[in-house]
Amino acid sequence: MVAHAVRAIVTRPGQEATAWVAQIEQRGISALALPMIDIVAVTDRTPLAKAWKDVAQYDALMFVSSNAVSHFFATRPTEVPSLWGEAANKAPRVWVTGPGSRAALLAQGVPARHIDMPAPTSQSLDSEALWLQVEPQIQAGTRILIVRGDKASESADAIATASTNGQGRDWLAVQLQARGAQVDYVVAYARRPPQWTAEQLAIVEKSLQGHDVWVWSSAEALSNLLAAFPGQTWAGAKAVATHARIAQAARLAGFGKVALARPGLAALCASIESLA
Numbered sequence: 418m419v420a421h422a423v424r425a426i427v428t429r430p431g432q433e434a435t436a437w438v439a440q441i442e443q444r445g446i447s448a449l450a451l452p453m454i455d456i457v458a459v460t461d462r463t464p465l466a467k468a469w470k471d472v473a474q475y476d477a478l479m480f481v482s483s484n485a486v487s488h489f490f491a492t493r494p495t496e497v498p499s500l501w502g503e504a505a506n507k508a509p510r511v512w513v514t515g516p517g518s519r520a521a522l523l524a525q526g527v528p529a530r531h532i533d534m535p536a537p538t539s540q541s542l543d544s545e546a547l548w549l550q551v552e553p554q555i556q557a558g559t560r561i562l563i564v565r566g567d568k569a570s571e572s573a574d575a576i577a578t579a580s581t582n583g584q585g586r587d588w589l590a591v592q593l594q595a596r597g598a599q600v601d602y603v604v605a606y607a608r609r610p611p612q613w614t615a616e617q618l619a620i621v622e623k624s625l626q627g628h629d630v631w632v633w634s635s636a637e638a639l640s641n642l643l644a645a646f647p648g649q650t651w652a653g654a655k656a657v658a659t660h661a662r663i664a665q666a667a668r669l670a671g672f673g674k675v676a677l678a679r680p681g682l683a684a685l686c687a688s689i690e691s692l693a
Contacts, residue, residue: 423693424629425657426620428453428638430484430608433517437632444686451620453638455609456484458491459567465492468603473500474560475601477510477533477551479589481565486513486521488606489564501527509562512551515542515680541660542680544589557597563590567607610641621646624654627673630692631656632685636666643670655692657685 425448427437434450441448459465469492472478480486493499500508512533513519519534533554535546590600611617621642624631633639633656643649651671657678658664664677678688 422628423689424448425689426451426624426629426631428632428642429634430454430456433483440682441632441686441689444682446686446689449620451617452611453641454635455611456488456566457607457609458488459604459607462492464603465489465605466494468562468564468601469494469497472497472509472562475509475562476559477512477554477561479512479561479563480518480522481514481563483517483521485564485566485605486518486525489603490525492605499526501531510551510554512547514544514547539680543660548589548592552592555593555596555598559593559596559598561593561598561600563600563602564605565602567604608637610644613645625649625651627653627655629655630689631667631672632659632689633657633663633667634659636663639663639666639670657688657692659685 427434434452438448438450539546652673655674656667656672657676667675676688678685
């Protein structure tokens with residue numbers, strides 16, 4: 418399959434960016450990984466240890482991203498047995514906003530029947546779409562643990578972590594608390610701006626010529642780019658966003674062309690190609 422002239426710049430963190438690049442290139446589109454967020458382990462794991470100690474007391478756990486899943490499960494004490502074995506019936510429900518986080522949970526041994534996520538027909542993968550699925554589970558006294566990173570973000574799998582205009586994780590917490598649920602949080606990983614190399618700086622400069630398409634699945638990632646290049650004009654750059662709020666952020670940042678991709682790899686690649 419011959420690659421298209423357009424090249425996608427995938428800005429998701431680390432391994433996620435690598436996985437997205439592989440999937441996009443399978444569709445015949447050239448792509449490269451340029452993570453705009455570095456994911457690192459938290460230095461103080463005491464809150465995570467307490468969360469694992471109390472995990473059976475929660476009715477549901479919400480993971481804001483696949484990183485939240487992997488870092489949370491990486492800290493499971495050896496003396497704490499898995500609650501989601503095949504014979505488990507009373508294990509907490511597990512909520513996610515997208516397929517990446519769902520796949521991460523399955524890899525950790527959480528059965529699909531315990532996982533809730535937005536319906537396949539959802540227009541976007543966010544907390545509003547998730548709420549439509551989980552609202553019937555909520556009543557007074559329901560306990561929810563939200564597993565997140567140390568900074569708010571707005572990712573493809575986790576628009577639930579955003580707070581823009583009262584949406585995202587804060588919005589979901591308000592809905593839960595309004596129905597009498599108790600919402601707790603635990604930080605499973607830390608998020609940091611990338612450390613720039615000369616090669617990466619050259620990629621950014623070339624993107625301004627309009628030959629590349631930035632793929633944004635996080636408003637925080639976009640903010641990290643803008644902070645690293647203050648005063649830069651982005652009118653010659655193109656972008657595809659995975660959520661309407663991220664698309665709006667890219668337009669406000671001055672990107673010359675911005676396309677909104679519906680959920681799914683095919684829709685994402687179609688949006689990238691539309692900017693070729």
